[in-house]
Amino acid sequence: MDRLTLALFFSSSLIILLSSSAVLAVPSPSPLSSGGDSCDHIVSLLSPCLNYLRKKEDKPSQSCCDGAMKLNEQAKTKKDRRAACQCLKDALTPISDVDPSRIPLIPEQCRISATMPLIDRNIDCSRIP
Template sequence: MKPVFVSFFTLLVLVFTVAAKEPSKGLTCDQEKTLVAPCVDFLTKKTDTPATPCCEGLKKIIESSPTKKEKKAACKCLKEAASQVPNLDKDRANNLCKTCKITVDFLFSKNFECEK
C-alpha cells in the first residue's frame, strides 16, 4: 500500500513546483503521504472519481506549504512516493487539482522539476 501513496505524492509534487527533504509547514512527509493515500484508487484507475478525503488531503497539503521551501519539500516527498506506485495514470495525476476543484496559481507538466 505504501507504493500507492507514493504515486499520488508525485502528483502533489507537481502541484507544488518545488522540492526538498524538509517537511512542509507542520506536516511531515509521512503525514503528507497519509493525506493523499485516499487518492490512490483514483490515480490507478480503480475508481472514476477521487474520494472526498483525497481532495481534502490535497487541499490541506497545499495550504500547509505556503513558502517556496515548504513547496519544495512537499514536492520532493510526493514525487519520490509516486515513483514507487505501479500503474499510476499520469494524466489523472496532472489533473487531480482540477478534478478536485482546487485552484492553483501555476501549471505543471509530466517533466516538472521540484527544484525550480
C-alpha cells in the same frame, strides 16, 4: 513574606512569564519542509488519492479532495512546495500502476484553486515555483 522574598518571587515569576512568551513567539518550522515526518504527513494526506491515480476510480474521492485541500493550505512557500514535490515523487516512483497524468487533474476535479505539476520520476522538484 518580607520585601526581599516578595521581590524575588515577583522577579522569578516575571522571568518565567517572559521566557514562556518568548518560546511561544518563536515561529515553528513549516510542517512540510521540516524533514521525514513531514513526508509521512504529505503521504497520509494524499494516500486516499491512490485509487484515483491507479484508475480504479473515475474521480477523486472526497477524502482525496480533503487531503489535497489541506496540502494546498499548508504548502505556502516555495520550500514547502518543493518538499511536497520531492516527497510525492519519492512515494510514487516505486508504484508502477500510477498514472501521473491524473495528478494535475486533482485540483480541478476537487475544485481547488491550485496547480499541481505532473509529478513523475523525471520531475526536477527544485524548479517548482
